[in-house]
Amino acid sequence: MKLNDFEKTIQQLFGEELLKEDDEYGFTHTTDKEIHKIGYATNLSIETVEMAIAQGVDLMVTHHDAWDFIYGLREACINKLKVHNISHFWIHAPLDFVEFGTCTSLMKVLEVDDIKAYSTYSEAEGELPGIAEFAAPVEFEQLAERMRGALNEPVRAWKNNAQPVKRIGVLTGAGHSSALIREAAERGCDTYVTGEATLYTIQYAQFAGINLLVGSHTFTEIFGVASLAEKIAEMNPDVEIEELKEAHFELNH
Incomplete structure (x- = not known):
């Protein structure tokens, strides 16, 4: 090629x-x-x-x-x-908002059953998280462990409501804005998943009563890059692809 x-x-x-x-x-x-x-x-x-x-x-x-x-x-x-x-x-940005991109790829490794909305961006609304549902509700700690296993790293977890997880909002990487969490909550999500967190992220999720799962910026997004590489290889069969495996340098505790 x-x-x-x-x-x-x-x-x-x-x-x-x-x-x-x-x-x-x-x-x-x-x-x-x-x-x-x-x-x-x-x-x-x-x-x-x-x-x-x-x-x-x-x-x-x-x-x-x-x-x-x-x-x-x-x-x-x-x-x-x-x-x-x-x-x-x-x-x-194109990889964040394409249908096979970062958010969708993370939702798939979290084993969602139904993607209700892809993550999007527009000048009018800015970034919006992807939305997905589980056919059968999942216990919060079970989902946290599933995410830890998929990312192979620590995942910080805040349980902020009593019900099992049914509907999640996802924005990978630096999706820590409280406005994004509010959007997910207003769209009926009981849990929000992202790759960074600040004081405001944690406090707002607690205040809004929405669970919070936070991996690293790098490893919440690697699945989307892998998806892109696989599609390139499918379209160009003479090309070999290989992951350049990064260290888990963000969450080393």
Whole structure:
């Protein structure tokens, strides 16, 4: 696969509407090298670039670019990519809001039975969480353990109501806004799932009587990146995919 074939695949998978915000995805570095192996991860970091080098990757695909406020990281990563002739592509908001993306993928590993609404974004309403239901209610601690097993890391859990879990709201990564939790509660959710929490997240969930499950930003979102990589491989059978397995550095307690 050539790089322009990869770009065509991305356009087919996401469509014009999701790709209209061109500051939410793109290449940090490109090469002319044929793409035989794609390595995928949530984050662009020195560690994931070094894994890509060790695993013979031609193209890295990540959810996140290096954040501007991690000063100097993007430049350091690009320098390594250049030396080892590896391309890198990142895709943020479109992967959060496509139907096979981060929120949907996490809901599926949590074994929901019915996805009522996908996570969405619009200028009028901003971000909205995905909504899903279990056919048979699940005990809160059972769901917390299911999430811990899927993410293979600690998951913080606050039980803020007495009933078993029936309807959940999900926004992966930095979905910690109290406005998002209010939206989930107003749409009948008894439990909210995300990848970050602040004081306000925890206090508002308690006040609103909605349970709260919080994994890490990285590992609530990796399932969506894996889903994207699998779709790319399905459309380009000559390409091999491999996860660049990140450490559980956010929740090390």
